[in-house]
Amino acid sequence: MAMLRAVLRLSADTAETVEGYATHLEGRLDAIARARVNLDIFGEINLHSLISDELMIHLIREGDQAELSGPTVRFRPKAGQVLALAVHELCCNAVEHGVFGLAEGRVAVGWLVAGDGASQPSDLTLVWKESGGRNIAPPTRRGFGMQVLNDMLRYELNAHVDIAFEPDGLRCAVRLPLVPRIGHALSDAGPTEIGESA
Numbered sequence: 649m650a651m652l653r654a655v656l657r658l659s660a661d662t663a664e665t666v667e668g669y670a671t672h673l674e675g676r677l678d679a680i681a682r683a684r685v686n687l688d689i690f691g692e693i694n695l696h697s698l699i700s701d702e703l704m705i706h707l708i709r710e711g712d713q714a715e716l717s718g719p720t721v722r723f724r725p726k727a728g729q730v731l732a733l734a735v736h737e738l739c740c741n742a743v744e745h746g747v748f749g750l751a752e753g754r755v756a757v758g759w760l761v762a763g764d765g766a767s768q769p770s771d772l773t774l775v776w777k778e779s780g781g782r783n784i785a786p787p788t789r790r791g792f793g794m795q796v797l798n799d800m801l802r803y804e805l806n807a808h809v810d811i812a813f814e815p816d817g818l819r820c821a822v823r824l825p826l827v828p829r830i831g832h833a834l835s836d837a838g839p840t841e842i843g844e845s846a
Contacts, residue, residue, distance in 0.1 A: 678705075679736035683729045692831070693728030695721040695774075699757055702735045706743050708755070713748065718759035721772060723831035730804045737793035738776050738820060747817045752780035755817075761826065761833040770826035770833060778817025786813045797822075805830055 682701055686693055695718070700710050708714050723731060739748075747753025759774040778784075794811075797820065801807040807824035826832055 679732045680729050683732035684725065686728075687725060690722070692722035692724060693732075695723065695731075695759065695831075698723075698728060698732050699735055702732065702739050703755075706739050706748065708739070708748060713754050715754070715756045716758075717756075718774075719761055720834040721759065721761065721826070721831060722834070724829060727805055727830040730800060734796050734801055734822070735776075737796050738818070741793055741818065742778060746784065747778040747781040750780055750782070753817070754779050763826075771823060772826050772831075772833070773821065773823045775822075776818070776820040778814075778819070781815070781817040784813050784815060784817055 679702060682705075683693055683698060686697055686701065696716060699716055700714075703710065703714050710716055742748040742753070742755060747755065756777045756779070757774070758777075759772060761770055761772055763770040797809050797811060801809055801822060801824070805824045807822050809823075810821045812819045824830065
């Protein structure tokens with residue numbers, strides 16, 4: 649309920665029109681609901697599924713305009729919902745202002761896990777990297793998406809977020825601790841490297 653209230657309030661605060669408010673609010677609530685629907689038998693949310701499902705809602709298919717790579721990571725429900733909202737905002741931005749509106753537009757999403765969670769804490773680093781854009785520029789105002797990425801991820805998941813508006817597309821890197829209240833990597837998900845495309 650606290651998250652829903654925050655989404656309602658922040659959506660209203662950043663909306664420019666009533667129609668825009670209604671459209672964006674519906675998409676944000678749907679993203680949170682999809683995260684809940686995708687809970688597995690352990691009550692967790694798979695990171696790969698979370699991202700690929702959100703891309704599919706925007707008709708972006710993995711292997712076509714999107715490349716996803718990384719080890720198996722599962723999130724607790726609340727953390728998964730927060731991350732689902734962040735991925736939703738990245739997708740919407742890429743559709744409305746970024747690379748998904750262009751035939752050559754692509755996104756590579758890669759993630760890695762450092763630390764084994766036993767002898768040393770595990771950290772997840774996720775990189776969203778767009779390419780194929782033209783003259784990408786920073787926004788002129790701080791909208792809901794930037795608040796989710798810069799504030800909500802930090803507050804809810806203790807995440808560090810680095811955002812860069814590069815000429816060919818947005819680059820967003822998120823680093824967060826994989827502690828029990830947030831999530832974990834499976835045992836086959838040892839340290840890996842994020843590909844050059846990410």
